Amino acid sequence: MQRRSKPLELTWIDKDEREPVEPHTLVERPESSCGTPDSGPTSGPRANMLIHGDNLLALAALERDFAGKVKCIYIDPPYNTGSDFEHYSDGVQHSAWLSMMRDRLERMKPLLHEDGIIFVQIDDRELAYLHVLMDEVFGRPNRVNLITVKMSEVSGVKMKHVDKRLPKLKEFILVYGKRPNVSIHPIRVTKPPERLAKYLKYYTSIIENPDDAPESWRIVRIKTFMKEAGLKTDAASVQAFQLQERHRVVYRTNNRMLARLSFPTTTAKVISPKGLTYIWWEGKQMLFLSDHCEEYLGDLWTDISTINLNKEGGVAFRYSKKPEALIRRVIELSTQPGDLVLDAFAGSGTTAAVAHKLGRRWIAIERGDHCISHALPRLQKVVSGADPGGISTAVGWSGGGAFRCYTLALRKPQ
Template sequence: MAKFLVSQSVSQSVSQSVSQSVSQHNVTFSENDNLIIKGNNLIALASLLKRYEGKVKCIYIDPPYNTGNDSFKYNDRFNHSTWLTFMKNRLELAKKLLSDNGVITVQCDDREQAYLKVLMDEIFGRENFLNCVAIKMSESSGVKMNHAKNKFPKLKEYILIYVKPKFKGFIEIDKYKETKWDLENNIFIENLTMEQRNLLINLEMKKINSEEDEIIANDILKFSKKISLSEKIKTLSFENEEEKKEWLFKNSYRIIKTAGSSSLTTLVKKIKEIPNQDLAAAVSKKGVLFFYITDFNRKSKQPRLQVIFADSNIFKNPCDFWQDIKTTGAISDEGGVKFVNSKKPEKILYRLIKMITKPNDLILDFFLGSGTTAAVAHKMGRRYIGIEQMDYIEDIAVERLKKVIDGEQTGISKTVNWQGGGSFVYCELKENGQKLIDSILSSDEKSINEIKEKIFSDDRIVPYITRQELKKADKDFFDLKFEEKKKVLIDLVDKNKLYINYSDIDNEEYDISKEEKQFNDSFYKDVR
């Protein structure tokens, strides 16, 4: 059963249909509801402003890449200027929806990345550019390698990240676990417990360390003794290499490697009385806590004296090149829906959402596609709004979210211990281009040009085609035969999927039900 919400021209529009996870008797909307909208994303974005302006913490979009064969099929093929206009209109509204500490992330590839960066510099401010993350999206194998002689095969995509001025930094870095043991970690520390190592970590995490922290650290390390890791391993017995590897990672908190450090060497050499112990601590002038071995080679200009604990390198910051996320193969089955060419791994969204948001923060994706953003946000306890204009939204994104509610176990489900639950409201923009189409069908050769001008001046056409392009089309239009003109105009109206304005909600011509009016009012009027 579908109930529809009507639109408010280019400034406000939504339509509503209740998902199976929401009571069929619920005809009002709450700001706590997760929302999925089918329809033109420019109009839907504008519709959200009254209720959500300045409230969205994170926006992620994966727009069409303008390659000429996008599975999204927003247009058969954008030319460069039209694609930029298409993006500019949407990004300007997206900026208004972001909170003053919000973050927008846009995934793209080489075709438009450089131009999109310039466009986003203009809209969000060059000073608010944070990162251009490169993601390894495929392997150096397969059909693409047949063309390796012509140019380097494409393996990567990008995520452009911009922040609003009050952004204070990532909440939690999503580090990834190293799978290969670093052989330079070759010193074992006796008499160091995990509790003691955690105390040292807590000291390291302080923004500025003091002399008192140095004293505490040295006291913790007082009885620690270093021995060769290989000698330690000889005292143990392992059935196989995998068991040995498991032991190494488990004991990484008391395994170290050493490194040369000119700054630390200078610092240590100035210490009047080095503690009589194997490992010691020192604090730099900038308040940074270091660990060092006390029996370093004093004859060397840059001795290997700095201590680096193995556990600090097992979990690595992904930095701005993400190559640890699996982006091929098994991900095609994530969410239990097929979306061959454009589905993004849940892990990408998990990383962004984890770093940028807290539970119950609001996330927006207005190129929803297969529904990855909404699925991950749902599993992570965030609120979300997803917008998609293609008909597959019900068969793919909506069905995927129903499976999420039922507790499906693909993607990040095991990582976040997902057990199912929650709800979302599915909405559709209420279309009505029939009035214009009827006028086209009943037109004659004299009135067809007047109707064309009426259509060309309709603000609802703008989201799909620029005014400049309409003007260029004028000459070609007049050269067409009468029946051809009618077909062109009907196609244009149909392509733009015109929507009913909220101001016309009481117009009997549109036959809007009492429940639909009630839902509209709760969405547009009941805003505190």
């Protein structure tokens, strides 16, 4: 008797039922749009769209113009925690939650560019089910990573039940490509303090004039330099200064290979057969701290602070707001300036704000009233340059660009 092979799949109540999707069109609300359309660093055809409405209907409406054009999708959907948040009803029945996610993921997939990547942030309650669901929608061969992100400190309300369970500190980001073997952009990050310590104790000198030719460099002790500049010289201040000035903080050491060579001057630059650059300075090799204090980013992210997160963007959005630094990392891993970013659960507008500051085009969808009460004013501040928080200082953001605000209307029969 021949067996029929059946694909492995996740099942749940009413899985075969789907939400009806009546054709809708996007209608601009000019009174809420901001800036001169299609101008500035994030300009482009229908770039930068804030859509107030049901994301399932909005995703369907976007498909005609944006199929295959989105390079990065980041979503932070309701976690199905059973808690009622101020702005989200997050206690959806388990099966209903799976159906809700499946329907929206299926609508997002056609919007992805062939080299596009989707990032879905979730906690441990639905992680396992969501992983299998995304295997179904995007294909298991298209898995890229499962990232673990530290999202909390060992303090606060979570410590109330420390005798029953370990405090929950992390969340997860599931990463899938539109196709197998999509490429990401490697990112280098500063090593953790405990691993940096073994390097920092040797790098005690600084080049005063690094832009001059090496033979003209003036090299002094870091503490001497800091004292003359009127800076504090306690251990924490010195370490912060070393990292800030890492490209001119140096350490001189012996190098037997270079010592065998003959140089016409006391200072020389040597290129090795492998293309590595060595600086020879007064009989010793010059090492730079910048070459040793960074490493490639892995799939465990513990370096992004969530302290004072409620103040970012100038809007209060308790419990579900994500750090701009986290979204910056996601966007830089998967896009280049000018690429299109989509967030279908926009919340307070963090993804749109970060994409705008990074020179990416964006589409943000949110059905709740906080689309107008939170996301809209936040993005208006980004455009005007009145948002100095988040990643603004790190990326040199001072304002610019534009966005349009839309609602949904039932499409009339032709």
